Amino acid sequence: xxxxxxxxxxxxPPPGAAAFHLSxxxxxxxAVLAQLGVALVVALVAWYLVGNTMDxxxxxxxxxxxxxxxxxxxxQIGETLVxxxxxxxxxxxxxxxxxxxxxxxxxxxxxxxxxxVILGVARLSSNWxxxxxxxxxxxxxxxIPLLLQLFLWYGLLTEGLPGPRQALSPLPGVFLSNxxxxxxxxxxxxxxxxxxxxxxxxxxxxxxxxxxxxxxxAATGQRLSMLPIGLGLIIxxxxxxxxxxxxxxxDMPVLQGFNxxxxxxxxxxxxxxxxxxxxYTAAFIGEIVRSGILAVPKGQTExxxxxxxxxxxxxxxxxxxxxxxxxxxxxxxxYLNLTKNSSLAVxxxxxxxxxxxNTTINQTGQAVEGVLAIMAAYLVISLSxxxxxxxxxxxxxxxxx
Amino acid sequence: MSVTETTQDRVAPIRPxxxxxxxxxxxxxxxxxxxxxxxxxxxLLIRAVPGIVEWALIKASWxxxxxxxxxxxxxxxxxxxxxxxxxxxxxxxxxxHWRPTLAILSMIGTLVLxxxxxxxxxxxxxxxTLGIGxxxxxxxxxxxxxxxxxxxxWGGLPLTLALSIVGLMASxxxxxxxxxxxxxxxxxxxxxxxxxxxxxxGVPLISILFMASVMLPLFLPAGxxxxxxxxxxxxxxLFSAAYxxxxxxxxxxxxxxxxxxxAKALGLGYWQRQRLIILPQALSLVIPPLVNSFxxxxxxxxxxxxxxxxxxxxxxxxxxTDPAWRGFYKEAYLFVGVIYVLFCYALSRYxxxxxxxxxxxxxx
Numbered sequence: 001x002x003x004x005x006x007x008x009x010x011x012x013p014p015p016g017a018a019a020f021h022l023s024x025x026x027x028x029x030x031a032v033l034a035q036l037g038v039a040l041v042v043a044l045v046a047w048y049l050v051g052n053t054m055d056x057x058x059x060x061x062x063x064x065x066x067x068x069x070x071x072x073x074x075x076q077i078g079e080t081l082v083x084x085x086x087x088x089x090x091x092x093x094x095x096x097x098x099x100x101x102x103x104x105x106x107x108x109x110x111x112x113x114x115x116x117v118i119l120g121v122a123r124l125s126s127n128w129x130x131x132x133x134x135x136x137x138x139x140x141x142x143x144i145p146l147l148l149q150l151f152l153w154y155g156l157l158t159e160g161l162p163g164p165r166q167a168l169s170p171l172p173g174v175f176l177s178n179x180x181x182x183x184x185x186x187x188x189x190x191x192x193x194x195x196x197x198x199x200x201x202x203x204x205x206x207x208x209x210x211x212x213x214x215x216x217x218a219a220t221g222q223r224l225s226m227l228p229i230g231l232g233l234i235i236x237x238x239x240x241x242x243x244x245x246x247x248x249x250x251d252m253p254v255l256q257g258f259n260x261x262x263x264x265x266x267x268x269x270x271x272x273x274x275x276x277x278x279x280y281t282a283a284f285i286g287e288i289v290r291s292g293i294l295a296v297p298k299g300q301t302e303x304x305x306x307x308x309x310x311x312x313x314x315x316x317x318x319x320x321x322x323x324x325x326x327x328x329x330x331x332x333x334x335y336l337n338l339t340k341n342s343s344l345a346v347x348x349x350x351x352x353x354x355x356x357x358n359t360t361i362n363q364t365g366q367a368v369e370g371v372l373a374i375m376a377a378y379l380v381i382s383l384s385x386x387x388x389x390x391x392x393x394x395x396x397x398x399x400x401x
Numbered sequence: 402m403s404v405t406e407t408t409q410d411r412v413a414p415i416r417p418x419x420x421x422x423x424x425x426x427x428x429x430x431x432x433x434x435x436x437x438x439x440x441x442x443x444x445l446l447i448r449a450v451p452g453i454v455e456w457a458l459i460k461a462s463w464x465x466x467x468x469x470x471x472x473x474x475x476x477x478x479x480x481x482x483x484x485x486x487x488x489x490x491x492x493x494x495x496x497x498h499w500r501p502t503l504a505i506l507s508m509i510g511t512l513v514l515x516x517x518x519x520x521x522x523x524x525x526x527x528x529x530t531l532g533i534g535x536x537x538x539x540x541x542x543x544x545x546x547x548x549x550x551x552x553x554x555w556g557g558l559p560l561t562l563a564l565s566i567v568g569l570m571a572s573x574x575x576x577x578x579x580x581x582x583x584x585x586x587x588x589x590x591x592x593x594x595x596x597x598x599x600x601x602x603g604v605p606l607i608s609i610l611f612m613a614s615v616m617l618p619l620f621l622p623a624g625x626x627x628x629x630x631x632x633x634x635x636x637x638x639l640f641s642a643a644y645x646x647x648x649x650x651x652x653x654x655x656x657x658x659x660x661x662x663x664a665k666a667l668g669l670g671y672w673q674r675q676r677l678i679i680l681p682q683a684l685s686l687v688i689p690p691l692v693n694s695f696x697x698x699x700x701x702x703x704x705x706x707x708x709x710x711x712x713x714x715x716x717x718x719x720x721x722t723d724p725a726w727r728g729f730y731k732e733a734y735l736f737v738g739v740i741y742v743l744f745c746y747a748l749s750r751y752x753x754x755x756x757x758x759x760x761x762x763x764x765x
Contacts, residue, residue, distance in 0.1 A: 143746050148738055
């Protein structure tokens with residue numbers, strides 16, 4: 001009582017700093033105590049768990065730590081992007097696993113985006129049949145567990161397909177059999193360096209033409225359509241080079257004896273995982289794209305049409321930039337989901353990171369380290385992907401005053 | 402006046418386009434590429450549908466054994482006739498199958514009653530206690546003259562339902578606490594919540610399930626062991642808590658600041674504010690997304706196959722390993738898929754219905 005009188009009579013102290021009572025009723029004291037309490041409880045629980053784990057490991061005589069990474073793995077991995085044999089160590093096996101995870105997620109994200117955009121646009125199509133079929137696809141695929149779809153695809157790709165001699169060939173050079181999907185692949189040929197060079201040249205030329213076009217539009221109001229020019233330069237130019245070289249640059253798979261030779265193989269495991277992930281994730285991306293397009297007010301389209309923009313310009317200059325702002329954040333989390341879902345590979349035998357870590361855990365008993373490695377790997381992938389997408393999002397975000 | 406009359410006389414009234422032909426013109430053949438698309442799809446349907454009908458109905462075998470099925474060449478519904486009990490109930494003792502049936506019905510009944518908004522509040526608490534309690538009684542047994550059935554024998558649909566319903570129910574309190582922690586002013590609570598949520602959301606469910614199945618036994622003192630179903634449940638629970646937390650956080654952030662300030666002005670403490678003012682509003686905002694998380698967790702329970710539990714999908718997969726009935730995976734997965742679609746589609750329709758109903762009061 002006397003204290004508060006004193007502060008009132010004295011010159012006004014800053015609010016909040018006034019009269020610090022060391023009492024349980026002081027909000028600051030309570031906040032500090034509550035936080036200390038929670039921190040203490042968490043620390044105690046952690047200490048208890050770690051203590052138990054140490055005891056158990058000692059009892060099972062498992063040496064903790066990552067020393068096992070240098071030991072010989074002793075197992076074979078079906079498909080690898082780097083050289084790997086049973087005599088290599090666990091660290092190399094982990095690397096193979098991470099690369100396999102990245103491979104299937106990267107290709108999956110690319111294809112899922114394409115299919116998802118097609119689905120989203122198809123659901124809004126003025127064609128009744130197209131819209132119905134897209135809606136049916138989305139509603140069915142979204143409501144079936146991904147794992148079930150993977151099992152079904154794996155079944156279809158292994159048991160449902162004929163052997164190599166009766167392989168299905170939907171396109172020339174593409175063979176579908178129970179040994180996997182055979183595709184034409186670029187052969188080891190110097191022409192590919194030229195193709196790459198002309199691709200780069202095409203990109204540079206397109207940029208130059210685009211800059212000239214923009215300048216010309218500013219000066220005269222006329223504008224060339226960039227799409228055919230860009231396509232012609234970036235894709236047509238390298239294609240011409242490739243055609244000029246003849247067919248030797250592409251390695252076509254050929255049936256020889258009981259199996260195929262040449263070309264590129266997608267194993268049934270990889271193909272099933274890829275199909276499953278793409279088909280499942282595309283349904284979600286389709287819904288995101290649809291809601292993004294619907295989120296652009298109709299007045300925007302009408303105003304753009306009134307300005308005389310063509311349909312392509314309308315989409316590119318008015319609708320897409322506004323829709324992308326709505327589309328990108330949820331699409332990012334779908335990309336992350338696809339990457340995390342690629343861990344279901346373990347159920348159909350594709351050697352992704354989780355599956356290799358699981359084998360390692362079973363062989364060495366290093367459960368703690370194995371699970372920590374899985375978590376660390378996925379955290380790094382997730383954080384990098386969301387960092388990348390946030391950067392892209394900040395570029396397309398609406399700049400507000 | 403006269404001008405108007407003459408105009409009216411001359412211009413024919415605009416007839417609304419009606420009838421199937423006009424409809425087809427507007428919806429199927431409006432432009433050249435729409436016509437092309439329509440024709441393409443119709444051609445694809447003509448090629449695909451007869452084959453599917455032939456497989457599923459005309460050449461299908463409804464009775465007999467695997468040899469009959471292979472001879473007929475179509476779908477082998479006889480396989481399902483033989484295996485449906487195993488797929489639905491797993492290894493639960495055969496003569497006791499009425500018990501998981503009642504448990505399934507009780508759990509579905511609980512869900513259906515929860516959908517009725519008139520029962521929200523205290524009645525729902527009784528319904529859930531009763532429904533889940535009854536299901537547990539049916540599954541475990543051990544009292545009232547029922548044989549005790551250990552969880553190792555559970556499987557199929559009751560296990561899938563139990564894992565998802567109990568998993569979501571148990572993750573809910575933790576999720577709300579994490580959401581409160583993440584929106585809290587206190588740095589320690591916020592830090593711990595953020596780390597937990599982001600850590601769990603950054604890793605796949607499979608890794609959490611592995612952790613629950615291989616690390617949980619290490620965490621506990623020597624000699625203490627917990628059964629597999631409980632381990633999976635703990636994993637699912639820890640996993641969904643992070644997702645529930647993010648959903649609830651969205652609701653908390655949607656509550657206007659004035660509500661907190663008014664509650665503070667009334668002299669309510671932190672927990673009173675949350676319990677009486679903030680959470681009731683925030684939670685009712687996020688019911689539709691919570692239903693969506695339930696759908697996700699219902700589908701995600703299928704992952705327990707990797708730690709060796711016999712849920713609905715695993716029973717279907719192990720039914721396929723019977724050497725007498727190899728190769729009928731399409732029928733098995735179709736059967737299970739239809740069950741999943743029925744549940745998830747009903748739930749997602751309900752979530753959309755809730756969104757419109759609950760949104761009505763808030764829309765201006």
